[in-house]
Amino acid sequence: MFFATYRRFSTTYRESGGKTGKPCYNADRTHGGGHLKITLEHIPGQEPEVILRGDTESREAKAVLATLNHASSFGKLVLQEEDESFLVDPGDICYFEASGGRTYAVTKDGRFEIREKLYELAAALNSKGFIQINKSTVVNINFVRSIAAEFSGNYSARMKDSDETLTISRKYFQTFKEFVRR
Template identity: 30%
Template structure:
């Protein structure tokens, strides 16, 4: 794939042109992020009635409970207005990984892992919390961490 970056002439508007025979899912996701103005560096979260921009590196994990999604940092819990699958798409290719039907974890926030019965793991996070990694998600976790087969 050829990538060309040009500086517009004075007075010209910035623009992005994509020429592809077939648009891949990755390119469509990138276009969606550009249109939404969202990226992987920060995330809008809600604290009471105010909106805060939290660096994603500060988020330890996301948890879905009662049709609401919460972002947990070391000190705080914030509500997001995104669905878990939207967060998973937004943070694809980053340090975040789906670990169960209800949770996404920042693997950089994991202090250590302990095997549990039935193929599950317990992830002890750097803030002292423990979260369960469902057995169906363990292979992807091992792959992301570069361990196992």
């Protein structure tokens, strides 16, 4: 699918050796003063990673971003950090949070912006182990290590592999408890 998407730009592909000595597919496209270079490198045993660098306002770059966003319907999410976009499996995301009118995905590697709204993520990823725990957070239950009651009546969820804790508000706790039991 990735190659077919870019064939419409009348781009030719060539196979060469990548940094690892494995096959690497390169595509160059120059049009209207813009330049787009795509490199696909096969690295056995590693998750696919897509990085887009350059003028993200060009027609070609916008088409690439649209394709990446469409890829989310195939089980991947598109995360953004500055001028780079990454395809990530939902299972690699610890939680999503909304802050300042934006939505972020938090992984073991950092915090990345995501275009989807929090309520859209909660609905779409519920079957994959994600549940909303407060007004601004949707958590991946697979990353929760423990739950503790707080004096305020809320609960705190301690995350695996970090000292981070998230608040489970009273409003969402019953739904959270039922979700964990199923």
